[in-house]
Amino acid sequence: MPLNKIRPLLTLACMIATCTAAAGSNVTHDDQAMLGFAPANAATQVSLEQRFDAQLDPADQRRWMKQMSSEPNQVGSPHDKANAEFMLKKFREWGWDAHIETFSVLYPTPKKVALELLGPHPFTAMLHEPPIPGDATSDLPGALPPYNVYGGDGDVTAELVYVNQGMPDDYKELARRGIDVRGKIVITRYGGGWRGLKPKLAQEHGAVGCLIYSDPHDDGYAQGDAYPKGGWRPAEGVQRGSVADMQQYPGDPLTPGIGSTPGAKRLAIKDAKTLLKIPVLPISYADATPLLRSLSGPVAPASWRGSLPLTYHVGPSAAKAHMTVLSDWSQKPVYDVIATIKGATAPDQWIIRGNHHDGWVFGAWDPLAGNVALLAEAKAIGALVKQGWRPQRTLVYASWDGEEPGLLGSTEWAETHAKELQAKAVLYVNSDTNGRGFLGAGGSHSLQHLVNQVADGVTDPETHVSVGERLRAHMMVEGSGKDARPDAKVNAKLAAAGGDLPIEALGSGSDYSAFLEHLGITTLDLGFGGEDDNGGIYHSRYDSFDHYIRFGDPTFEYGVALSKVAGHIVLRMADANLLPLRFGDFSNTLDRYVGELHQLVDSTRKATAQQHRLLDMHAYALDADPTRPLAPPARESDVPAIDLAPLDQAAKQLDKSAQAFQAAYARRAAAGFQLSATQQEQINQQMGHMEQALTDAAGLPGRPWFKHFIYAPGMLTGYGVKTVPGVREAIEARRWDEANRYAAITAKVLDGYRAQLDRLTAMLNPSS
Numbered sequence: 001m002p003l004n005k006i007r008p009l010l011t012l013a014c015m016i017a018t019c020t021a022a023a024g025s026n027v028t029h030d031d032q033a034m035l036g037f038a039p040a041n042a043a044t045q046v047s048l049e050q051r052f053d054a055q056l057d058p059a060d061q062r063r064w065m066k067q068m069s070s071e072p073n074q075v076g077s078p079h080d081k082a083n084a085e086f087m088l089k090k091f092r093e094w095g096w097d098a099h100i101e102t103f104s105v106l107y108p109t110p111k112k113v114a115l116e117l118l119g120p121h122p123f124t125a126m127l128h129e130p131p132i133p134g135d136a137t138s139d140l141p142g143a144l145p146p147y148n149v150y151g152g153d154g155d156v157t158a159e160l161v162y163v164n165q166g167m168p169d170d171y172k173e174l175a176r177r178g179i180d181v182r183g184k185i186v187i188t189r190y191g192g193g194w195r196g197l198k199p200k201l202a203q204e205h206g207a208v209g210c211l212i213y214s215d216p217h218d219d220g221y222a223q224g225d226a227y228p229k230g231g232w233r234p235a236e237g238v239q240r241g242s243v244a245d246m247q248q249y250p251g252d253p254l255t256p257g258i259g260s261t262p263g264a265k266r267l268a269i270k271d272a273k274t275l276l277k278i279p280v281l282p283i284s285y286a287d288a289t290p291l292l293r294s295l296s297g298p299v300a301p302a303s304w305r306g307s308l309p310l311t312y313h314v315g316p317s318a319a320k321a322h323m324t325v326l327s328d329w330s331q332k333p334v335y336d337v338i339a340t341i342k343g344a345t346a347p348d349q350w351i352i353r354g355n356h357h358d359g360w361v362f363g364a365w366d367p368l369a370g371n372v373a374l375l376a377e378a379k380a381i382g383a384l385v386k387q388g389w390r391p392q393r394t395l396v397y398a399s400w401d402g403e404e405p406g407l408l409g410s411t412e413w414a415e416t417h418a419k420e421l422q423a424k425a426v427l428y429v430n431s432d433t434n435g436r437g438f439l440g441a442g443g444s445h446s447l448q449h450l451v452n453q454v455a456d457g458v459t460d461p462e463t464h465v466s467v468g469e470r471l472r473a474h475m476m477v478e479g480s481g482k483d484a485r486p487d488a489k490v491n492a493k494l495a496a497a498g499g500d501l502p503i504e505a506l507g508s509g510s511d512y513s514a515f516l517e518h519l520g521i522t523t524l525d526l527g528f529g530g531e532d533d534n535g536g537i538y539h540s541r542y543d544s545f546d547h548y549i550r551f552g553d554p555t556f557e558y559g560v561a562l563s564k565v566a567g568h569i570v571l572r573m574a575d576a577n578l579l580p581l582r583f584g585d586f587s588n589t590l591d592r593y594v595g596e597l598h599q600l601v602d603s604t605r606k607a608t609a610q611q612h613r614l615l616d617m618h619a620y621a622l623d624a625d626p627t628r629p630l631a632p633p634a635r636e637s638d639v640p641a642i643d644l645a646p647l648d649q650a651a652k653q654l655d656k657s658a659q660a661f662q663a664a665y666a667r668r669a670a671a672g673f674q675l676s677a678t679q680q681e682q683i684n685q686q687m688g689h690m691e692q693a694l695t696d697a698a699g700l701p702g703r704p705w706f707k708h709f710i711y712a713p714g715m716l717t718g719y720g721v722k723t724v725p726g727v728r729e730a731i732e733a734r735r736w737d738e739a740n741r742y743a744a745i746t747a748k749v750l751d752g753y754r755a756q757l758d759r760l761t762a763m764l765n766p767s768s
């Protein structure tokens with residue numbers, strides 16, 4: 001699933017102001033002190049982490065990946081089950097109390113897939129990834145043919161229309177050219193947003209089928225040598241993947257919001273909102289080329305053109321295409337491996353760590369690279385327990401099944417145990433793919449300082465400076481170029497200033513979604529990347545052990561680095577006197593998000609005025625080539641007053657409360673915390689529940705499963721995050737009344753969060 005991108009900061013100034021303000025309130029805020037630990041305990045913690053690190057062996061991770069990726073391990077495959085049983089045996093061997101939790105999910109598999117071009121230049125698509133020399137598993141049987149799970153069944157024949165990445169703006173461009181996809185088969189290229197949006201929008205525009213291909217411009221020879229010479233996608237390589245409408249809800253399509261346990265009430269397939277009606281097929285660029293060549297009509301806009309050796313036309317095609325998708329719509333079991341070590345003094349406070357184990361074929365990079373790092377942590381923790389250590393809080397290590405089709409294993413588990421998780425879970429740490437290079441970290445911003453402290457204590461295998469220092473350098477370089485992204489420029493400034501590095505906000509794309517966005521549990525997602533060449537084999541047969549040991553992390557040293565970062569975070573959360581959370585970092589980040597909403601309203605107003613001016617001047621008509629009809633864009637509605645004052649007010653008051661909390665926390669820390677066991681228990685329970693105060697039971701507009709009011713995947717991005725989504729998405733979609741309404745609703749949610757924070761501060765102050 002997609003790698004983390006580091007997000008920008010509104011203004012450096014406001015960040016520094018907040019820190020100094022906290023520091024200024026006559027309490028020395030020792031940023032270097034290990035957050036959450038009394039000075040005496042910090043030294044113990046450092047030695048515990050050193051003993052943990054000493055247990056980590058890259059050879060373990062290499063051996064486990066080789067075994068777990070030695071056969072196709074998709075949902076329903078024998079090796080998927082074998083991998084779950086292998087891990088169960090290992091966890092028990094290492095002293096964990098472990099079991100397999102099985103859920104029954106709707107998991108359609110292809111019975112027949114076919115694609116051909118009719119007419120004067122007939123062509124039959126291969127729809128298969130052939131073996132590659134030097135890749136030992138590439139000719140093994142047992143893999144599913146390339147397909148898009150949860151697409152519809154169908155046998156359709158129609159002209160083709162090329163819709164670029166198939167995103168909303170692409171359909172606006174088609175409309176300006178008077179090209180309609182009703183009754184057509186659309187061909188779209190990967191990229192630009194969640195793959196499920198492509199067939200969903202095609203279906204909404206009346207198309208009868210959808211083909212999604214990988215253009216070499218994005219992850220093939222335009223990026224680097226194709227496999228096996230280099231790591232990039234070869235001509236016959238195909239990106240499989242789910243197209244479920246996960247913007248509604250992830251998980252089993254037939255059991256929204258409830259666990260798909262044997263007796264669960266299931267929707268009828270025809271009533272499941274996340275299933276598509278039209279047939280969808282992923283294809284290679286080898287199969288796409290004859291189809292794209294068959295297109296006539298206008299030449300595609302420059303930004304739609306990839307790197308294939310042909311002129312990209314929009315269509316429709318002269319000849320018709322015929323596609324068939326016929327699936328076996330049966331239930332399949334998914335196997336979540338759950339392992340627990342009960343806490344000694346706070347057993348009802350849970351630290352959960354997860355990574356999925358199901359791949360689309362062999363899944364070496366995605367997901368096993370992250371999964372073997374998780375296993376290594378579990379082995380090391382088991383050794384510490386054998387040496388006599390016990391965590392204060394309970395540890396739950398989970399290897400999820402069914403992530404690829406739609407976050408099934410993690411979502412069904414989270415929905416089944418929702419009540420207990422909301423009572424007991426204080427943290428969920430996710431990982432997924434893992435490569436080489438730079439640390440990617442995203443999640444609840446109250447974790448930002450902890451992540452920075454841990455990253456500063458783990459050595460980068462290649463440069464031998466800390467992972468944190470290497471990330472800081474990376475940010476400074478990334479944001480220094482003149483065409484650097486605006487957010488990269490802000491990060492570069494922040495990195496140069498020496499303060500904590502920002503962690504990103506999470507959208508969707510991996511198993512953290514149910515924990516953060518449905519249950520409101522404090523959540524973190526981690527992984528290394530940016531230097532490996534794994535992108536080209538994403539969700540293909542070539543995501544293999546042989547590819548990974550050449551183009552991924554050949555020495556598994558970044559596997560060990562991930563185990564260290566995730567492991568230290570888990571161990572600190574498990575043994576801290578007070579949970580190492582800093583709510584001031586959340587309130588600072590919120591200030592940035594609210595600032596971005598103001599900028600969004602301003603830029604939308606300016607862009608609308610500009611468009612109206614151009615329309616009134618008939619500029620679009622005069623700009624268009626008369627020989628190629630191009631209608632002016634549809635006139636956008638005027639931007640009325642958007643009242644963000646409730647949000648401004650809420651954010652301002654929250655800043656004050658956060659500073660008061662951090663001052664009280666710092667005072668306690670400096671005094672070695674000095675809390676009774678009961679006080680400590682109550683304060684930690686409250687701190688562990690703070691993230692839930694950012695949710696609302698009613699959920700977000702049009703998608704009640706998503707209950708977090710600060711972080712959510714975009715309805716029109718799928719993966720990419722939308723911060724303050726209720727307001728931001730309404731403004732972007734020009735639903736002005738809804739924007740005003742959700743500004744007030746979100747402000748109310750934030751006021752509830754602030755009130756809970758004030759109660760916590762009162763519990764920390766000595767008089768209490």
Ligand SMILES: [Zn+2]
Nearest residue numbers: 001366367432
């Ligand atoms: Zn994955």
